[in-house]
Amino acid sequence: MTSFDRPHLYIGGEWVAPASTETIAVENPATEEVLGHVPAGTAADVDRAVAAARAAFDSWAGAPRAAVLDRLHTALAARAGDIARTVGLELGAPLKIAKAVQAGLPLAVLRSYADLAAQPASERTIGNSLIEHEPVGVVGAITPWNYPLHQVVAKVAAAMAAGCTVVLKPSELTPLVAFLLVDAAEEAGVPAGVLNVVTGTGPVVGAAIAGHPDVDMVSFTGSTATGRAVTHAAADRIAKVALELGGKSANVILEDADLPRAVKVGVGNAFLNSGQTCTAWTRMLVHRSHYDEAVALAAKTADGYTVGDPFDAETRLGPLVSRAQRDRVTGFIERATARRVTGERPLPDKGHFVAPTVFADVDPSSELAQEEIFGPVLSIIPFSSDDEAVAIANNSKYGLAGGVWGSDERALAVARRLRTGQVDVNGGSFNPAAPFGGYKQSGVGRELGEFGLAEFQQVKAIQR
Numbered sequence: 001m002t003s004f005d006r007p008h009l010y011i012g013g014e015w016v017a018p019a020s021t022e023t024i025a026v027e028n029p030a031t032e033e034v035l036g037h038v039p040a041g042t043a044a045d046v047d048r049a050v051a052a053a054r055a056a057f058d059s060w061a062g063a064p065r066a067a068v069l070d071r072l073h074t075a076l077a078a079r080a081g082d083i084a085r086t087v088g089l090e091l092g093a094p095l096k097i098a099k100a101v102q103a104g105l106p107l108a109v110l111r112s113y114a115d116l117a118a119q120p121a122s123e124r125t126i127g128n129s130l131i132e133h134e135p136v137g138v139v140g141a142i143t144p145w146n147y148p149l150h151q152v153v154a155k156v157a158a159a160m161a162a163g164c165t166v167v168l169k170p171s172e173l174t175p176l177v178a179f180l181l182v183d184a185a186e187e188a189g190v191p192a193g194v195l196n197v198v199t200g201t202g203p204v205v206g207a208a209i210a211g212h213p214d215v216d217m218v219s220f221t222g223s224t225a226t227g228r229a230v231t232h233a234a235a236d237r238i239a240k241v242a243l244e245l246g247g248k249s250a251n252v253i254l255e256d257a258d259l260p261r262a263v264k265v266g267v268g269n270a271f272l273n274s275g276q277t278c279t280a281w282t283r284m285l286v287h288r289s290h291y292d293e294a295v296a297l298a299a300k301t302a303d304g305y306t307v308g309d310p311f312d313a314e315t316r317l318g319p320l321v322s323r324a325q326r327d328r329v330t331g332f333i334e335r336a337t338a339r340r341v342t343g344e345r346p347l348p349d350k351g352h353f354v355a356p357t358v359f360a361d362v363d364p365s366s367e368l369a370q371e372e373i374f375g376p377v378l379s380i381i382p383f384s385s386d387d388e389a390v391a392i393a394n395n396s397k398y399g400l401a402g403g404v405w406g407s408d409e410r411a412l413a414v415a416r417r418l419r420t421g422q423v424d425v426n427g428g429s430f431n432p433a434a435p436f437g438g439y440k441q442s443g444v445g446r447e448l449g450e451f452g453l454a455e456f457q458q459v460k461a462i463q464r
């Protein structure tokens with residue numbers, strides 16, 4: 001037993017024994033040591049959790065919810081230090097990012113949903129119709145490992161605020177932080193059955209949730225390939241699906257941009273969380289007039305990043321989450337034919353580390369520029385005109401995010417032409433209340449703020 005062992009599932013407001021005695025070992029990716037174990041849930045556990053969520057639905061859908069979410073926020077905020085430490089251990093996120101983003105962001109999102117739940121219901125009419133918003137029902141939430149609490153809260157808080165009940169399956173690689181949310185929910189008095197957690201693998205627990213006849217909506221974040229499988233599983237019963245999937249975002253640096261800032265912020269964005277970020281600006285598009293300077297600046301910036309122990313204050317890049325992810329990322333690097341402009345460097349003997357890697361002169365249609373690598377790998381591509389920059393940026397099966405740098409009006413005009421759900425102009429900061437989601441194969445639907453809440457609602461028209 002370690003202090004991180006969590007032998008039970010949380011179903012119907014109780015810690016219950018799982019149907020199987022099998023467990024999943026959770027690894028610290030920086031040391032390769034086992035941190036603890038969680039249950040390897042089964043379809044029988046999912047059945048039980050869905051039944052608990054169904055039983056709680058009518059009462060929760062009709063209940064005032066703002067005070068509960070407010071108390072949940074207070075209880076989760078009291079655990080901010082534990083959250084940062086847990087994500088630092090199970091994901092390898094450097095402490096500074098773990099505190100600011102991995103703990104700070106879900107708290108901001110939960111706060112925004114507590115506030116939205118406190119707003120009076122809209123009394124909109126269209127002609128003789130009264131328009132009402134109702135919760136969609138029992139929600140199955142399936143989340144990945146890269147922002148393990150944020151992705152959970154973006155679904156759970158929005159669904160709860162809308163009046164839905166939830167069965168959550170966190171990533172098998174980073175399940176521990178989800179238990180801190182359950183601890184907070186217990187302390188906050190979230191009614192039994194409103195939030196249920198079944199840990200386990202995607203092909204067993206995730207697939208059972210996606211295909212469950214009594215799950216009304218599946219909200220999924222992860223790879224496009226798994227998003228497709230989840231959609232197929234939900235299609236037979238015409239269940240609603242919301243998908244937040246991959247990305248290959250472009251950072252467009254126009255000829256009149258503040259180049260040093262655009263490159264520095266761009267490299268930081270691409271390598272945030274060791275590059276394991278769906279919105280990461282992994283393609284840096286630079287006007288030819290500043291191209292060589294930008295390449296040199298990007299290489300210098302990347303070479304200046306400290307890689308290593310997530311709990312060392314100097315560390316900018318921790319490990320990747322698993323050996324499989326590291327092997328996948330190094331495979332992309334080894335196959336690349338573009339010009340590598342960052343140096344090799346010694347890496348720790350233990351742990352799944354990859355050096356920050358910058359390639360220049362990348363062919364926009366090559367694997368490096370087209371596939372989501374999900375590691376610290378940046379591709380730099382030159383362009384000659386705004387039109388060409390837009391064409392290269394939009395030459396992607398993905399459409400999640402992007403950046404544009406240049407004089408305000410010109411940068412805004414380019415931002416409007418990008419086929420993506422979000423664009424930051426001149427370093428505009430992340431807004432946790434703004435709609436977040438993708439065009440094309442980056443997803444379906446939106447998360448966060450009022451648009452994220454609406455995703456978990458049905459609209460009813462009553463004629464009088």
Ligand code: NDP
Pocket residue numbers: 142143144145146169170171172173200201202203205206207210221222223224226227229230244245246247277278325328372373374
């Ligand atoms: P997945 O999409 O497979 O994992 C996301 C979640 O889906 C996990 O909880 C996973 O479970 C679950 N899952 C897996 N298979 C199924 C299934 N058949 N039915 C239902 N749920 C399932 O991502 P990976 O972890 O395999 O990462 C692979 C690549 O995906 C990354 O390299 C990256 O490119 C991309 N990715 C993108 C993310 C994003 O935010 N856009 C996030 C994570 C990954 P389990 O716990 O077993 O993994």
